[in-house]
Amino acid sequence: MSIKDKLQIILITYNRAGHVENTFKQILDEKSPVKDYNILVLDNNSTDTTRNVVEEWQKKYPNLKYQKNKYNIGISGNIAKAMEIADRQYLWIIADDDKYDFSNWSEVENAINNNEKIICISRYAYQENTDTMIECQIGQLTFIPAIIFNTSEFNDSVMRNAFDNIYTLFPHLIPVINFLNNGGKIYVTQKPIVENGMDLKTDCSYTRGHKNSEICNRSRKMQWMLGFCEVMSYMKDEKLKQKTLITNAKFIHGSLNKFYSNIVSWYQNDINLLFDILTQIKGFPRYIILYKYIMKKIYLYKKIKIDEYNRKINLLCGLFSFKYRKKSL
Secondary structure: OOHHHHEEEEEEEOOOHHHHHHHHHHHOOOOOOOOOOEEEEEEOOOOOOHHHHHHHHHOOOOOEEEEEOOOOOOHHHHHHHHHHHOOOOEEEEEOOOOEEOHHHHHHHHHHHHOOOOEEEOOOOOOOOOOOOOHHHHHHHOOOHHHEEEEHHHOOHHHHHHHHHOHHHOOOOHHHHHHHHHOOOOOEEOOOOOEEOOOOOOOOOOOOOOOOHHHOOHHHHOOOHHHHHHHHHHHOOOHHHHHHHHHHHHHHHHOOHHHHHHHHHHHHOOOHHHHHHHHHHOOOHHHHHHHHHHHHHHHHHHHHHHHHHHHHHHHHHHHHHHHHHHHHHO
């Protein structure tokens, strides 16, 4: 069986017709090794011209298919759906705004022929000599197009847990973590195939297409690190879990101090969400977060008291001033 018969590519998108066009120019280029593969556009109920763009490219590439969701089920919901409907031995879920370099595609083909289970094809999150570190590999695989799945890793429990973790932003990490829980080893290509091409000039929010006022609090206030902590609860190796959480907290926030401060700032008024993080992060980092949270609350309490004191002083001064002016008259 040829590689193109083994691998299915599903492009997830919502209201980004221009980005879809640019993606097609890369993956359907005459020199692209995947231009003849089974490619499905899973449209999350776009209201723009995405369908028109796909139909235009279908005239030349009949292997390009299109499926539109009845509702906008969210980015993570669309990822989970792509996992559910996959019908080939391998699945590659791609986004609509990334950059591709197929010069090392032969290594991907070899990995598929060797029946590798989880193939990592992106490396931008790695520092020098860290690509063999599992905690770094997991962080890199939060980027959905970085993963090529062997769908034999999908089963009832994995898919149930993936759908349960839609709210975390990372349902696609469930098969990866399950694979690692069972002693699997992630295959990392020597050169990247895909790089993050996120266009910050466009709406990149996880709630795109929905009104924030109509979304539940947990989803509305979900941040990368909170979702990562939640999904990592599935990891059985506690030591690896802690190492992975701290390593990626440093990478995402720049330093642990910034991580501590950001988390407390974001969730100082959402103690339940803050405690979701504290449930997973243990040891010294947990106590630092608690300390910063308590100090923040004490500061705010004192500030409120001081502001109240100043308000009363100003009120009294105003009354005395009024009485003085009245006596003068």
